[in-house]
Amino acid sequence: MIKVTHVTKTYDDGKVRVEALRGINVEIKNGEFTAIVGPSGSGKTTLLNIIGGLDTPTEGNVIIGETNIALLSENQLIDFRLNHIGFVFQSYNLIPVLTAKENVEFLMLLQNKSEAERDERTTKLLKAVGLEDQINKKPNEMSGGQQQRVAVARALASKPDFILADEPTANLDSASTANLLDIMYRLNQEENMTFVFSTHDQRVIDRAKRVITVEDGKILSDIYT
Amino acid sequence: MSFWDKQPYLTFVPFVMLFKLAWRNIFRNKRRSIITVSSIIFAVIFAVFMRSLQYGAYGNMLKNIVSSYLGYIQVHKQGFWTEKTLDNSFSPEDITYLLDHENISYLSYRVEGFALASKDDNSKPVALLGLDVQQEKNRLGLDKKVVQGEYFTNRKTGILVGIGLRDIMSLRLGDSIIFLSQGYQGSMASGSYPIIGFIDLKTPELNKRTVIMDLAQAQELFAMPNMVTTAVLGLKNDNWEETQQEVIARVDTNQLEVLNWNEMLPELQQLIAVDKAGGLFVLFILYSIITFSLFGTVLMLTEERSFEYGVLIAVGMAKNKVIIVAILETILMAITGIIAGLAFAFPVVLYFNIYPINLSGQMQEVVEKYGFEALIPTSLDPSIALSHAGIIFFIVLAVNMYTIVKIKRLEPIKAMRR
Numbered sequence: 001m002i003k004v005t006h007v008t009k010t011y012d013d014g015k016v017r018v019e020a021l022r023g024i025n026v027e028i029k030n031g032e033f034t035a036i037v038g039p040s041g042s043g044k045t046t047l048l049n050i051i052g053g054l055d056t057p058t059e060g061n062v063i064i065g066e067t068n069i070a071l072l073s074e075n076q077l078i079d080f081r082l083n084h085i086g087f088v089f090q091s092y093n094l095i096p097v098l099t100a101k102e103n104v105e106f107l108m109l110l111q112n113k114s115e116a117e118r119d120e121r122t123t124k125l126l127k128a129v130g131l132e133d134q135i136n137k138k139p140n141e142m143s144g145g146q147q148q149r150v151a152v153a154r155a156l157a158s159k160p161d162f163i164l165a166d167e168p169t170a171n172l173d174s175a176s177t178a179n180l181l182d183i184m185y186r187l188n189q190e191e192n193m194t195f196v197f198s199t200h201d202q203r204v205i206d207r208a209k210r211v212i213t214v215e216d217g218k219i220l221s222d223i224y225t
Numbered sequence: 226m227s228f229w230d231k232q233p234y235l236t237f238v239p240f241v242m243l244f245k246l247a248w249r250n251i252f253r254n255k256r257r258s259i260i261t262v263s264s265i266i267f268a269v270i271f272a273v274f275m276r277s278l279q280y281g282a283y284g285n286m287l288k289n290i291v292s293s294y295l296g297y298i299q300v301h302k303q304g305f306w307t308e309k310t311l312d313n314s315f316s317p318e319d320i321t322y323l324l325d326h327e328n329i330s331y332l333s334y335r336v337e338g339f340a341l342a343s344k345d346d347n348s349k350p351v352a353l354l355g356l357d358v359q360q361e362k363n364r365l366g367l368d369k370k371v372v373q374g375e376y377f378t379n380r381k382t383g384i385l386v387g388i389g390l391r392d393i394m395s396l397r398l399g400d401s402i403i404f405l406s407q408g409y410q411g412s413m414a415s416g417s418y419p420i421i422g423f424i425d426l427k428t429p430e431l432n433k434r435t436v437i438m439d440l441a442q443a444q445e446l447f448a449m450p451n452m453v454t455t456a457v458l459g460l461k462n463d464n465w466e467e468t469q470q471e472v473i474a475r476v477d478t479n480q481l482e483v484l485n486w487n488e489m490l491p492e493l494q495q496l497i498a499v500d501k502a503g504g505l506f507v508l509f510i511l512y513s514i515i516t517f518s519l520f521g522t523v524l525m526l527t528e529e530r531s532f533e534y535g536v537l538i539a540v541g542m543a544k545n546k547v548i549i550v551a552i553l554e555t556i557l558m559a560i561t562g563i564i565a566g567l568a569f570a571f572p573v574v575l576y577f578n579i580y581p582i583n584l585s586g587q588m589q590e591v592v593e594k595y596g597f598e599a600l601i602p603t604s605l606d607p608s609i610a611l612s613h614a615g616i617i618f619f620i621v622l623a624v625n626m627y628t629i630v631k632i633k634r635l636e637p638i639k640a641m642r643r
């Protein structure tokens with residue numbers, strides 16, 4: 001469970017002051033399939049970064065499970081991300097010199113998982129994202145959609161509590177978008193994996209079970225479909 | 226939590242993976258990696274070859290002067306080395322007890338004086354060296370240095386003349402030379418001696434002014450029977466420093482001075498010091514260039530990879546591990562370059578050790594003017610190669626400080642902004 005309370009974020013470089021988030025309160029339960037939408041500059045990325053422990057709120061708390069991540073040191077936070085949060089970014093998620101299989105295995109190596117466990121899980125995940133025949137390809141030998149599917153498999157590999165995805169389909173064509181959404185949806189249904197993703201794409205929004213609309217750094221609406 | 230303290234029993238697996246990442250990164254921009262490795266190879270070859278040549282030249286010079294002429298240690302009457310008059314002489318009996326020292330195998334006595342040498346209307350000041358022709362033949366192989374005529378084989382009369390002096394005075398075998406000088410305690414010294422051979426002492430300076438005769442003849446010429454100016458100590462091993470101290474402790478230093486080759490050749494030492502400093506300056510420039518080019522590589526690498534480093538840290542890779550991957554890349558290149566550089570340098574250095582470089586033309590003249598032999602074998606001292614390999618490795622570590630600081634400060638969301 002993710003619990004965001006009274007979170008504000010103000011960027012102030014001395015000259016310009018931007019209030020990116022102005023008092024966000026939201027709870028996301030395990031198993032949800034949530035889209036965060038809103039116009040450009042509304043604060044979607046900022047919110048996801050704060051939930052993911054990549055950025056710190058100016059005020060307020062983010063509690064994930066039992067942990068108030070605002071209280072963690074930099075290194076503790078990195079470790080927390082490794083073991084609790086899966087990330088899918090807009091693009092260039094993967095390590096260019098590693099194959100699909102090695103990319104998926106990567107976080108499990110950092111977690112010191114045994115070879116047997118790594119092999120089993122990598123095979124299973126690449127199959128789940130439909131890339132069992134691409135395991136030895138490097139990122140630059142795969143399409144954008146395939147790369148994002150590898151990124152989803154990698155995010156799942158570390159057995160996170162939930163997956164955060166900031167505009168994961170922004171660089172994909174509609175077929176790849178639909179395919180990626182299918183995979184995420186199925187993982188949500190079958191494995192009960194929690195997904196929180198931001199998007200501009202109406203077809204992606206249509207697939208979400210919950211849509212949180214952000215505008216001007218505030219939650220405008222929060223609808224379960 | 227840092228790299229090693231988490232489940233240390235399994236950290237080997239991630240390390241293999243970090244190594245794999247670094248290794249594959251090297252091949253991402255092949256051209257840059259090749260340039261980086263080549264510049265290291267070049268630097269190693271250049272530095273090692275240059276230093277081997279320099280140290281080889283010094284070693285050769287010292288070997289020639291010390292082993293074939295000067296000896297490591299000499300005993301004189303106190304004050305002889307600064308004021309080289311025959312009055313500063315002593316009796317060999319005064320020091321025969323030094324033969325009891327375990328590192329001294331023999332004592333070789335000499336009379337070193339100066340004279341004006343004349344042939345027809347041609348005269349030159351020369352250094353007249355009287356020595357035990359039989360003993361020095363055995364000890365120093367002086368007979369092998371005779372290039373024309375013959376050594377004192379069955380005779381003790383006559384003189385050997387340096388080949389430099391031969392050329393200056395246009396001398397020929399069998400010519401007689403008249404010497405004029407002041408002998409012991411103000412006596413007149415003069416005599417005429419036939420040339421029985423010409424000798425190459427391997428040092429142009431010596432060749433130009435040296436005349437050698439038997440010790441007894443020199444004592445007679447200078448009217449100093451049973452007196453010598455110099456005793457060369459023949460050492461069993463090269464440990465001259467300790468031996469010198471022990472000899473000093475045994476002799477009466479009010480009467481006698483005990484000098485080592487360093488003290489007798491201060492100009493040579495200075496010359497070597499100046500030459501070494503010149504070499505260091507060249508190396509300093511070389512290493513500065515290498516440092517900047519490596520720094521350029523590290524800078525580019527760090528900038529190029531910072532998006533990726535941002536992703537790695539974002540998904541949960543500890544910064545220390547990211548740092549290891551980043552610096553391992555240049556360290557692996559450095560190791561490759563150093564090993565290849567040494568592999569190339571070794572046969573070159575070895576070749577010029579076996580077939581010394583023979584300077585010619587103007588270079589030869591300049592070098593010989595300073596008393597160097599124009600034949601330079603390279604030094605095979607492994608510490609030369611090791612020290613330069615070490616310096617380059619250190620430079621690589623130093624320029625990687627940039628990467629370390631950069632990654633320590635890296636904020637993933639900033640690094641991942643495009």
Ligand SMILES: Nc1ncnc2c1ncn2[C@@H]1O[C@H](COP(=O)(O)OP(=O)(O)OP(=O)(O)O)[C@@H](O)[C@H]1O
Pocket residue numbers: 011012018019020038039040041042043044045046047
């Ligand atoms: N590092 C920063 N420094 C200053 N201002 C920032 C910074 N990051 C974001 N902002 C500002 O905060 C506001 C919210 O930005 P954010 O990126 O969260 O919006 P977004 O909803 O993700 O937009 P988009 O749909 O374009 O991705 C914007 O006005 C943006 O300019």
Ligand SMILES: [Mg+2]
Pocket residue numbers: 044045046166
């Ligand atoms: Mg955004």
